[in-house]
Amino acid sequence: MSRDSARTIFLTGATGLVGSHAAEEALRRGHRVRALVRPTSDTRWLDQWPIERIVGDLEDAQALRAGVQGADWVFNCAAKVGDWGTLAEFRRLNVAALRLLLEAACEARVERFVHVSSLGVYEGRDHHGTDETVPPAGNSLDAYTRSKTEAEALVLDYHRRLRLPAAILRPGFLYGERDRTVLPKLLLNLRRGTFVYFGTGDQVLNCLYVKNLVEAIFLAAENPAAIGEVFNLTDGERITKMHFVGRVAELAGLEPPTRHIPLGLARFLAHLVEGVARLRGARNPPLINKARYKFLGLNLDYSIEKARRVLGYQPPYTFEHGIERAMAEHRPRGSREPAVAANP
Numbered sequence: 001m002s003r004d005s006a007r008t009i010f011l012t013g014a015t016g017l018v019g020s021h022a023a024e025e026a027l028r029r030g031h032r033v034r035a036l037v038r039p040t041s042d043t044r045w046l047d048q049w050p051i052e053r054i055v056g057d058l059e060d061a062q063a064l065r066a067g068v069q070g071a072d073w074v075f076n077c078a079a080k081v082g083d084w085g086t087l088a089e090f091r092r093l094n095v096a097a098l099r100l101l102l103e104a105a106c107e108a109r110v111e112r113f114v115h116v117s118s119l120g121v122y123e124g125r126d127h128h129g130t131d132e133t134v135p136p137a138g139n140s141l142d143a144y145t146r147s148k149t150e151a152e153a154l155v156l157d158y159h160r161r162l163r164l165p166a167a168i169l170r171p172g173f174l175y176g177e178r179d180r181t182v183l184p185k186l187l188l189n190l191r192r193g194t195f196v197y198f199g200t201g202d203q204v205l206n207c208l209y210v211k212n213l214v215e216a217i218f219l220a221a222e223n224p225a226a227i228g229e230v231f232n233l234t235d236g237e238r239i240t241k242m243h244f245v246g247r248v249a250e251l252a253g254l255e256p257p258t259r260h261i262p263l264g265l266a267r268f269l270a271h272l273v274e275g276v277a278r279l280r281g282a283r284n285p286p287l288i289n290k291a292r293y294k295f296l297g298l299n300l301d302y303s304i305e306k307a308r309r310v311l312g313y314q315p316p317y318t319f320e321h322g323i324e325r326a327m328a329e330h331r332p333r334g335s336r337e338p339a340v341a342a343n344p
Contacts, residue, residue: 008032009073097155102154204241
């Protein structure tokens, strides 16, 4: 890449799963990377790369203004995530802090603002090929997805009113190398023998390998047709819950889980147990709740045809390639590392 075509990219969430891969890919492509980093962040991955650091957090307006100053693109990969907490807690970082970043981006007149949202913004029901013509749910199952819905509306408002050249990506269930939450928790439950399928396990999982998401982030930054648009993103394959969990178990050298509970019972327990936990003011999520029912019980099949058509998105990694890469650090000692490569 020539110096003239290289961009300066301001990244939030650079120490996390998505942001670290976006930063790595940006450097590989010859771009300059500037990252918002909290003083307490684990920077083990960033330390090995030539990245300019802006010390601060999402609520630090001064740090955000410094980050966007002279930046061409902003990739907002940061968010408070999880399946437990109050709506106020999620709104503080996912909506109120986002407003500070949007204000700074507008003042700096950035060339592109790519906001990473979630497929969780859709209604908590079975989905069979749902596309972007279906509006987000006004009242989501959990506080996290409710805040992500409000965040999307805020980004689109800044696009319409202030002409911010923004694009929104809705990734599905993310997995990949450097994951410190999802795969480790799943593996812990598999090792303890506590994992149970809700229903048959044949429901589709809207999974997305992190490097496929990063590919879409750059497509959204480079393509003018992305401005003002929202895009669903998955690996583009029909992967069931049983297939995903079974492959994780196999790659970890564990026996795949075989226990199931009826779907109706799972739904009833999710509402009951969550209700009791909230009444008691539980600080940690119960073993079963509505968000986990959504992940394990619902059929989550979304169309990515718009991303294919408008962005030219063709997932460079298959699910098999992605899950093998993601599980490489969790494989039993002595097992042979898989030879994996991107699709041609």
